[in-house]
Amino acid sequence: MTAHLGEDAELYPLGILDDDAARNVERHVASCSECAERVARAQAVTVSLAAALPLATPSPALEQRLRESARPQRNAKRPRANLFPLALAAAFALAFLGLGWQQFVLRGRLHSEDIALVTMVQSHFNHVSMSPQSANPVAAKILYARDGSWIYIIADKPGGSLHAIARTATGSADLGELTSTGETATLLVHPRKRIVSIMLQRAGANVASARLAY
Amino acid sequence: MDELVEAFAARRPSGLEQAYALWSRLFFSVARHIISDSARAEDCVHDALLRVWRAPNRFSGNREMLKAYLVTCVRNESLAMLRSEGRRDARELKAARLAPVAAVDAPTVDPVETQRLQDALSRLPEEQRIALTLAYYGNKTHVEIAQELDAPLGTIKSRISMAMRKLQTELASAQRGRT
Numbered sequence: 001m002t003a004h005l006g007e008d009a010e011l012y013p014l015g016i017l018d019d020d021a022a023r024n025v026e027r028h029v030a031s032c033s034e035c036a037e038r039v040a041r042a043q044a045v046t047v048s049l050a051a052a053l054p055l056a057t058p059s060p061a062l063e064q065r066l067r068e069s070a071r072p073q074r075n076a077k078r079p080r081a082n083l084f085p086l087a088l089a090a091a092f093a094l095a096f097l098g099l100g101w102q103q104f105v106l107r108g109r110l111h112s113e114d115i116a117l118v119t120m121v122q123s124h125f126n127h128v129s130m131s132p133q134s135a136n137p138v139a140a141k142i143l144y145a146r147d148g149s150w151i152y153i154i155a156d157k158p159g160g161s162l163h164a165i166a167r168t169a170t171g172s173a174d175l176g177e178l179t180s181t182g183e184t185a186t187l188l189v190h191p192r193k194r195i196v197s198i199m200l201q202r203a204g205a206n207v208a209s210a211r212l213a214y
Numbered sequence: 215m216d217e218l219v220e221a222f223a224a225r226r227p228s229g230l231e232q233a234y235a236l237w238s239r240l241f242f243s244v245a246r247h248i249i250s251d252s253a254r255a256e257d258c259v260h261d262a263l264l265r266v267w268r269a270p271n272r273f274s275g276n277r278e279m280l281k282a283y284l285v286t287c288v289r290n291e292s293l294a295m296l297r298s299e300g301r302r303d304a305r306e307l308k309a310a311r312l313a314p315v316a317a318v319d320a321p322t323v324d325p326v327e328t329q330r331l332q333d334a335l336s337r338l339p340e341e342q343r344i345a346l347t348l349a350y351y352g353n354k355t356h357v358e359i360a361q362e363l364d365a366p367l368g369t370i371k372s373r374i375s376m377a378m379r380k381l382q383t384e385l386a387s388a389q390r391g392r393t
Binding site for chain 1: 227230231234235238239240241242243244246247251252253254255256257259260261263264265267275278279281282283285286289290293294295298299321322323324327328330331332334349350351353354355356357359371372374375378379381382385
């Protein structure tokens, strides 16, 4: 076992240690009951410190989200030879693109989105409209594979450079800038981690967000 | 073992739901003090609680220890988000750091505990109180505090550690006085 934690035991619950020092605390307390107790005592102090914070109440939606996230995952196997879901997905993608995003389809942009479209219709996907986040929001949608293997963001009339920030279960990730082609801006990504929500930013300000339900 | 703690440690949904029902405002207040955007503060609470709840055998202890552990996780999740996004949006970082602890007459998370805390803080040496206040309410790292106070890093760590231990003793003493 490494030497005891010392002062880091009190600093850890305050969240002020750098990542390496914080990980060292977590590793150490897993095998040292003496330091684990010291950290626990310090954690109790942070509850008292939190008592003086301004009271804030979460929206009812948070409780619902937690319930849904905690629900046991179903491991339904998809028959590999069953083409119906693929056909349905393809039909839905084309209908969606045709109805909701006909402007850029009709303007001939589709040829440049071949890869994205082919990827989309070859797997199951969901879609979600992004919620406006500012007085000057952007209308945007996200198409994404149910297995989380790809995500396609489409923004209508972006009004400037748009940046996509993803949240995963362990932190956030910068997905990069949407490619603007005049009336629309798009971004296709193949994330390495399961993305739970996406925020669009324009000039550093949040303009739209959405959570992804798999 | 406490029923709630047992359910939480066993990863039963009821454990997560009970913990949330009891302490949701505490968790969200902690996150909201760090992340000014409500939706993202809720993301932090959601992600932190779910990660702890899903991790097997990560917790054993009583109900108050579970509460303190979860508060720590929510705070660390929120600080991680603040610092990662702060690199792109320094304005929000600054705004969060300037956020007041609680305005006069504004409701706090626990008014009774607030009074005990203020009494205990007032008994700390000034240099310890300042360092701890910058760390907890200012959301600053020990490196940033050392720069701001123009003091060696080791000195700052010692001041904060001492302040935490003294607070722990003071608050425990006040608790015994009440019971």
